[in-house]
Amino acid sequence: MAMTIAVRVVSAEGSIFEGEAEMVVAPGQMGELGILPRHAPLLTGLRPGELRIKNGNEIEYLFVNGGMLEIQPDCVTVLADSVERAMDIDEAKAKAARDAAEARLANRTDDLDYAAAQAELLEQVARLRTLQRLREQGILR
Amino acid sequence: MAKAKEINAKIKSVKNTRKITKAMEMVAASKMRRAQERMAASRPYAEKIREVLAHVSQAHPEYEHPFLQVRTIRRVGFLLISSDRGLCGALNVNVLRILVNRLHELQEQGVETRVAVIGSKGVGFLRRHGAHLTAELTGLGDRPNLGDMIGPIRIMTDAFRNGEIDALHLISSRFVNTMLQRATMEQVLPVAKPEKKTVTANQRWDYIYEPEARPVLDKLLQRYVESIIYQAVIEHLACEQSARMVAMKNASDNAKRLVGELQLAYNKARQAAITQEIAEISAGAAAV
Numbered sequence: 001m002a003m004t005i006a007v008r009v010v011s012a013e014g015s016i017f018e019g020e021a022e023m024v025v026a027p028g029q030m031g032e033l034g035i036l037p038r039h040a041p042l043l044t045g046l047r048p049g050e051l052r053i054k055n056g057n058e059i060e061y062l063f064v065n066g067g068m069l070e071i072q073p074d075c076v077t078v079l080a081d082s083v084e085r086a087m088d089i090d091e092a093k094a095k096a097a098r099d100a101a102e103a104r105l106a107n108r109t110d111d112l113d114y115a116a117a118q119a120e121l122l123e124q125v126a127r128l129r130t131l132q133r134l135r136e137q138g139i140l141r
Numbered sequence: 142m143a144k145a146k147e148i149n150a151k152i153k154s155v156k157n158t159r160k161i162t163k164a165m166e167m168v169a170a171s172k173m174r175r176a177q178e179r180m181a182a183s184r185p186y187a188e189k190i191r192e193v194l195a196h197v198s199q200a201h202p203e204y205e206h207p208f209l210q211v212r213t214i215r216r217v218g219f220l221l222i223s224s225d226r227g228l229c230g231a232l233n234v235n236v237l238r239i240l241v242n243r244l245h246e247l248q249e250q251g252v253e254t255r256v257a258v259i260g261s262k263g264v265g266f267l268r269r270h271g272a273h274l275t276a277e278l279t280g281l282g283d284r285p286n287l288g289d290m291i292g293p294i295r296i297m298t299d300a301f302r303n304g305e306i307d308a309l310h311l312i313s314s315r316f317v318n319t320m321l322q323r324a325t326m327e328q329v330l331p332v333a334k335p336e337k338k339t340v341t342a343n344q345r346w347d348y349i350y351e352p353e354a355r356p357v358l359d360k361l362l363q364r365y366v367e368s369i370i371y372q373a374v375i376e377h378l379a380c381e382q383s384a385r386m387v388a389m390k391n392a393s394d395n396a397k398r399l400v401g402e403l404q405l406a407y408n409k410a411r412q413a414a415i416t417q418e419i420a421e422i423s424a425g426a427a428a429v
Contacts, residue, residue, distance in 0.1 A: 041349065
């Protein structure tokens with residue numbers, strides 16, 4: 001029996017995952033983090049990206065859009081701004097949103113708009129990349 | 142027959158009122174269910190962020206965040222959550238009573254106060270009584286999102302950061318059950334340290350912060366305050382709908398009872414009129 005760590009993933013809309021895992025991979029602000037049981041306490045922000053929770057042969061793929069990550073030796077807490085299952089990503093919608101954000105960036109009017117559009121673009125690109133990775137690994141279609 | 146006619150008109154008017162209160166009761170009931178679901182859905186996040194913060198307050202960071210510092214109280218800030226619409230029983234009166242009592246106490250102690258209000262009922266009441274409001278927000282609707290609330294939250298947290306206020310209290314309604322809502326006051330800032338230890342390690346420890354302690358703690362604590370206030374607003378909405386449902390149910394029941402009483406009075410008046418008429422006719426016949 002491998003060692004496991006308790007994982008909780010919550011967003012303001014509800015709790016999306018709660019269970020044990022052998023390993024968690026999260027998109028930290030400074031780069032991707034691999035978390036194993038008995039990890040040192042750590043606190044960081046999250047950027048939009050893929051969150052993998054591995055337990056035995058089962059791997060849960062989630063997409064988090066920013067938030068906070070707290071690690072204690074025996075538990076990992078993800079406080080996401082928003083989160084969805086990678087399987088539920090709407091590709092057409094994400095592509096449309098990405099193109100819209102790119103268009104807004106191309107003919108920007110003021111800098112506040114610029115920051116929002118950039119964040120939106122980053123989010124959509126990360127979302128599409130998550131989807132693409134799942135395809136490459138043959139998990140999705 | 143004139144009296145009976147009057148009573149009949151009254152019955153009709155009460156029946157119409159009852160139709161309205163009954164409809165409002167049913168609308169509130171269905172809105173309440175949705176508001177309660179939203180409240181339940183947002184609860185895990187609030188719980189978890191509280192837990193994380195409990196851990197943080199037990200760490201020994203090299204940087205102490207201003208939100209965790211306890212200062213001597215010279216000025217106190219309040220954030221009051223009320224509803225935008227009336228006809229919901231004593232819900233708004235209860236929260237306002239807590240605020241007003243507290244403001245009087247502090248005035249006697251010579252402590253200054255700042256008040257921010259969410260919801261037009263609270264804004265209206267405090268304006269009428271000449272209070273100065275630091276921030277106000279109305280018209281949130283049934284599905285508020287956090288983005289709409291950032292304004293007043295920022296004003297109060299910035300005031301705390303700049304030392305304009307030394308504590309921030311949140312006054313709102315807590316949802317106990319459909320029949321019972323309790324108005325409460327809770328300290329938001331400085332963040333109260335939990336008494337019970339949740340982390341077992343006894344030695345001094347600290348987090349690894351990525352990239353650095355300050356921005357990470359800033360983000361976490363701002364999130365924490367926002368989440369507490371968001372949760373309170375969502376909970377208040379559930380309270381408002383259930384309070385309205387109960388108030389409207391009482392109004393409908395009262396209307397029903399009133400109609401019954403009026404119906405009885407109408408029947409008596411009608412019968413009295415008939416009896417009198419017969420008496421008059423027979424008296425007239427006897428006279429002939």
